[in-house]
Amino acid sequence: MKRAASYALGCKVNQYESEAIAELFQEKGYEIVGIDQPADVYVINTCTVTNFGDKKSRQLIRKVKRQNETAVVAVVGCYAQTAPKEIMSVEGVNLVIGTKDRGQIVELVEAYNPQGGVENHVTDIMKERIFEPLSIQKLANRTRAYLKIQDGCSQYCSYCIIPYARGPIRSRDPQDVLVEVRQLAKNGFQEVVLAGIHVASYGKDRKDTSLLEVLRLVHQVEGIKRIRFSSIEPNVVTEEFAKAMAELWKVCHHFHLSLQSGCDRTLKEMNRRYDTRKYREAVMLLRKYLPDAAITTDIIVGFPGETAVDFQESYAFAKEMAFAKIHVFPYSPKKGTPAAERKDQIQNHVKTERSHSLLALSEAMSKAFLEKYMGKTVEVLYEKSVEEGIYEGHTSNYMKVLTNSPEDLSNRLVFTKITDITEEYALGEAIL
Ligand code: SF4
Known part of the structure; x- marks a missing residue:
């Protein structure tokens, strides 16, 4: 039996795609093994969101080739799509595929002829209008x-x-979404996360659906108890949307609402399509209908031209929003983007100082958020045992909860009384 390893760097969408690729190999009779094991085929789904992502992708390619000199190494994903020639020059690469045609990956790998050198299958993604049907069935x-x-x-x-x-927005056929959700429910999943590169754009390229409509479809599926979005943007949060979030009981009360900066001048230079007024309105609407909603966000510090005053504005706005958590990213110039060309780059030590200060705010806000639940009873979906008799799970509003239990709590929804708070967790007593 031939062995294949499929590995993703970067975001959840890449991880999803790598799992789907693994299933394609499995269907064709391959044994799926880990990326650090000897295999006949390695598929590396690369990330290019930062230059560091590129470097990690190149390192991994070299590493897997060292594990088996004769293996076929196929490099797919965002880095492969934007810099196929660069990838082709990395020692050990056999096939470069990009962000489309991954549905044919098994055929491409099996047809590969080592005598012919490196094959480049990357085509123009900017002309792509169809959602590539890659799906997960068996997990x-x-x-x-x-x-x-x-x-x-x-x-x-x-x-x-x-x-x-990734090319322009492409939304998945809602009926196809439904088929996959039903299959996931059949396989025992109780929670689904609707993910994408820009989920907020779902439906904008189609006449037959919208983000709310696809959510309503998923909501109907029996067996699914919780639905989350990987991330949304303030522009989708209208009164109708916020109201629907409260009416659809499976929707988790957690929204990752990308902010990127709390300074309007910086937002404009980032070419974000909202300002702080719109963002505040979105947060207020979500809290009006879902008072216990956890709002988390991403903020970039040290964007080119960000002055000390701009940063203070961003900091003050973040504080006002009372986030449950902030993911802080020091700005990292990415070749090929307008911001990377700017002459007013911010020095690294300034970015580090700003990161520390925003991270300290995030920690304080996370703690304040968790403390509100001391002594309260919440419903937790337990995911796994982290140690014998200790289970970890999440509430609908994404509080991470740990509890002791003699019973196996995996994949069970259990009411739990919160008894203590640490920096990362709420500790609780499961009510069995
Ligand atoms: S919304 Fe902006 S940050 Fe997000 S993927 Fe699109 S271009 Fe990148």
């Missing part, structure tokens, strides 16, 4: 499944390379 024994409903991005934020790597 079992897990609690939460990611479900890719959308690909591509047409936003062109000035710091981001993704629109060039």
Whole structure:
């Protein structure tokens, strides 16, 4: 039996796609092994969101080739799509595929002739209009499944390379989404995360659906108890949307609402399509209908031209929003984007100082968020045992909870009384 390893660097969408690729190999009779094991085929799904992502991708390619000199190494994903020639020059690469045609990957690998040298199958993604049907059917024994409903991005934020790597927005056929969700429910998943490169754009390229409509479809599926979005943007949060979030009881009360900066001047230079007024309105609407909603976000510090005053504005706005958590990213110039060309880059030590200060705010806000639940009873979906008799799970509003239990709590929804708070966890007593 031939062995194949499929590995993703980067985001959840890449992880989803790598799992789907593994299933394609499995269907053709391959044994699926880990990336650090000897295999006949290695598929590396690369990430190019930062230059560091590129470097990690190159390192991994060299590493797998060392594990088996004769293996076929296929490199797919965002880095392969934006820099196929660069990938072809990395020692050990056999096939370069990019962000489309991955559905044919088994055929391409099997047809590969080592005598012919490196094959480049990357084509122009900017002309792509169809959602590539890659799906996951068989995963079992897990609690939460990611479900890719959308690909591509047409936003062109000035710091981001993704629109060039993924092409324009393409939304998945809602009926196809439904088929996959039903299968996931059949396989025991209780929670699905609707994921994509820019989920907020779902439906904008189709006449027959919208983000709310696809959510309503998923909501009908029996067996699914929780639905999350991987990330949304303030522009989708209208009164109708926020109201629907409260009415659809399976929707988790957690929204990752990308902010990127709390300073309007910086937002404009980032080419983000909202300002702080719109963002505040979105947060207020979500909290009006879902008072216990956890709002988390991403913020970039040290974007070119960000002055000390701009940063203070961003910091003050983040504080006002009372986030449950902030993912802080020091700006990292990405070749091929307008922001990377700017002359007013911020020095690294300034970015580090700003990161520390925002991270300290994030920690304080996370703690304040968790503390509100001391002594309260919450419903937790337990995912796994982290040590014998200790289970980890999440609430609908994404509080991470740990509890002791003599019973196996995996994949069970259990009411739990919160008794203590640490920096990362709420500790609780499961009510069995
Ligand atoms: S919305 Fe902006 S940051 Fe997000 S993928 Fe699109 S261009 Fe990149």
